[in-house]
Amino acid sequence: MMETSNDKLERRLYSHDLAPLPKEMDVLFKTMPDSVVRPKYTQDVVQTVRKALSTNKPIVPRGAGTWGLGGSVPVKGGIVIDMTSMDKILSIDEQNMVVTVQPGITWKSLAEVLDAKGYFLPCYPSSYPAATLGGWIGTGGTGIGAYKYGTAGDIVRDLEVVLPSGQVIHTGDKLVPQNGGGPNLNWLFVGSEGTLGIITEVTMTMFPKPEELRPVSYSFDELTKLGPALKKLVRSGVTPMHIMFSDKLHFDYLRAIGKHAPNVGCLVTCALTGPKAVVDLDEKSLDEIMTANGGKKEPKELADHEWAERSYEFRLREMGVGAIPGEILVPIDRFPAVVEGTRKIVQQLKLKVPIIGTVADQNTVMLMPYYLTDEHKLVASTAAMGFAKRLGDLAYDNGGRAVGLGIFFASNLPKYRGKEGAKLIRDIKKVIDPQEIMNPGKMVETGTRLGFSMPPVLMNFAMQMMGSVKRILPRDKIGEKELASLKDH
Ligand SMILES: Cc1cc2nc3c(=O)[nH]c(=O)nc-3n(C[C@H](O)[C@H](O)[C@H](O)COP(=O)(O)OP(=O)(O)OC[C@H]3O[C@@H](n4cnc5c(N)ncnc54)[C@H](O)[C@@H]3O)c2cc1C
Structure with a gap:
């Protein structure tokens, strides 16, 4: 039996992800879902999608909610479908080295089972203790192992997806990759941020554990x-x-908060x-x-x-404050310039921002600067918007871009893909989801509860202005006391 909840407290828990929105944003977005469902099987998902279709309600797929761009948060209410209840390993094919799972399993749980059999996952997010496979694929995941083995699109062999029509499709072949054989449907759903369908089964490659x-x-x-x-x-x-x-x-x-960490510079x-x-x-x-x-x-x-x-990476949250990351991809050649540029923004906005990151592939660096803030306050979201906007622009000006679109960066789509490219993506969304029930108001537009979408120019202007407001607000003091306690800082 599929679990459904209309309980107010529970629904509130589903009205935010890693980076909660301040309540002032309720004017624009209805983040509180009308109900939460927890399917166990693909047929439960089909049934939920059909219900959403017949009642014309939005349906929002959710994994563990560890992504910070609001992908799994409703903007117009509706049904949140919590996929963490679909967490079974369906088969481990040791002959062909592929594993098939339900999408709500966490990376950690899967890694532990594979480890016991002598295999390992070629790529997984650093949020792997909590993040789900479906959520990671939905965001076009990269992570630990990507440099050698590739990202989500490279390691996924096949997805089972429930479309907004309620139809079930398979996007690939379980045992061979999608090179040739028509357009690559795996990649269509990788990074589609839950706006084109709900992934209900994942087949991906696994590797023998290295010596x-x-x-x-x-x-x-x-x-x-x-x-x-x-x-x-x-x-x-x-x-x-x-x-x-x-x-x-x-x-x-x-x-400064008493953790064991190196004292050796960078x-x-x-x-x-x-x-x-x-x-x-x-x-x-x-x-x-x-x-x-x-x-x-x-x-x-x-x-x-x-x-x-x-x-x-975010142990600092143990200080009882939020750690909000910005995420950008930049060409490796631009790494020093982008670090300098990030520091300039940090200075302008009077923030204190550690920079962490990875080398994503041989051409690309992913930078994840983060800052400490009280995420429930309006001033924090002001800083978040202003910082993220400027950071994204910095990356773009250096030949890169912000990672992910979600609610707030959907306005970047025309900039990243060009007017015609963005139109094609919107057309694809329309063909697959003509009734606009699947996670509406994200990726291709910033939708609001008021029945209109924020025009990209207005959204960009508003985010730029939030940064300007942050410039005149007092300097953030979170963490200063702790840092001052370090003699050698
Ligand atoms: C400490 C930390 C480290 C991180 N490190 C990485 C990293 O190394 N690499 C990386 O890529 N990301 C990283 N992230 C971002 C985030 O954790 C990942 O994107 C994560 O994989 C998201 O999984 P989730 O289950 O939390 O998805 P959610 O946040 O719940 O959802 C993410 C998106 O996927 C959609 N979605 C969820 N489930 C499904 C489904 N079954 N079908 C269709 N759409 C679905 C949602 O609608 C939403 O748009 C990190 C985040 C944190 C906090």
Whole structure:
């Protein structure tokens, strides 16, 4: 029996994701769903979609709600479909090395089962203890392992999707990739942010566990100085599974709240995988590249600790405040310029912002600057909008873009894809979802409860203005007391 809830408290819990909106935003958005359902099987999802269709109610797919752009939050009320109740492993095909699961399973649960059988997941988000497979695919996920094995679109073989019509389709072949054989339907749903259909089953590749997984860390005295080392690394033929970095402020904050964190300046950690002899050679090459470019090799214990901490970037939330990340992709060549540009924005908006990130592929760096704030206050969302807008523009001006669209960055679609490209995406949405019930008001438009969508020009102007308001507001003081307690900060 599918669970349904109309309880007010419960519905309130589903009216936000990682970054709650202040209640002032209720004027524009009806974030509180009318009901929450928890399906167990594909047929439950079909039934829910048909009900939404017949009553003309929005339906919003939700995983764990760890994405910060409002993808799983209603803007016009309706039904939230909580997919975490569909969390079964359906089959593990060891002969062909593919696994088929329901989409609400967390990465951690799946990884543990595969680990016991001698396999591992080629790519997973650093939010893997909580995030679901369906949510990650919905956001066009990247993450730990992407540098070597590819992102969501590369590792997904097939998706079962319930369309807004209630029809069920399969987007690929379970055992072979989607090269040729017509347009790639897997990729159509990867990154569609829950606006085209509900993923009810995922088949993806798994890999035998490597003989060796070895993290190695190098410190640099300044984040921008990492640029030349990273450029050299991506040209070197050494392919770590993962490359992640953090600036000094990130570690200072952690130490200030009593966490065990390195006190070595900025740090880059690479996770090498493969046969032991190959990893030995790779480590030697990395040592040469990093030290020739100003890095200092750190002890094994430090690298092991950083690897163990790879999915706990936001421990600062334990201070009882929000940590709101901005996420951008930029060409590797622009890394130092974008770090400098980010710092300028931080100064203008009077924020304190640690910068963490990963090398997404050999051409691209993903930067995730985050700041501490009381996320329930209007001033915080003002800062969030202003900061994210400026950060996205900075990335765009440097040949990159913000990661994801969600509610607030849908206005970027025409900028990123051009007028005609954006129109094609809107047309695809219209063909698949003519009644506009599937997660409306996101990705292709910023919809409101008032029956109109915010025009992109107005949305961009409003977000820019919020940054200007933040400039005249007092400096944020969250975390200052804690930082002051560090003698060497
Ligand atoms: C600490 C931290 C680290 C993170 N690290 C990474 C990272 O390394 N890589 C990365 O890519 N992201 C990362 N993220 C962002 C986020 O955690 C991921 O995008 C995550 O995979 C989202 O999963 P979720 O289950 O929480 O999805 P939700 O937030 O619930 O949903 C995300 C989107 O997917 C849609 N959706 C959810 N389930 C389905 C479904 N079954 N069918 C169709 N659409 C669906 C929703 O409507 C929404 O638009 C991180 C976030 C945090 C807080």
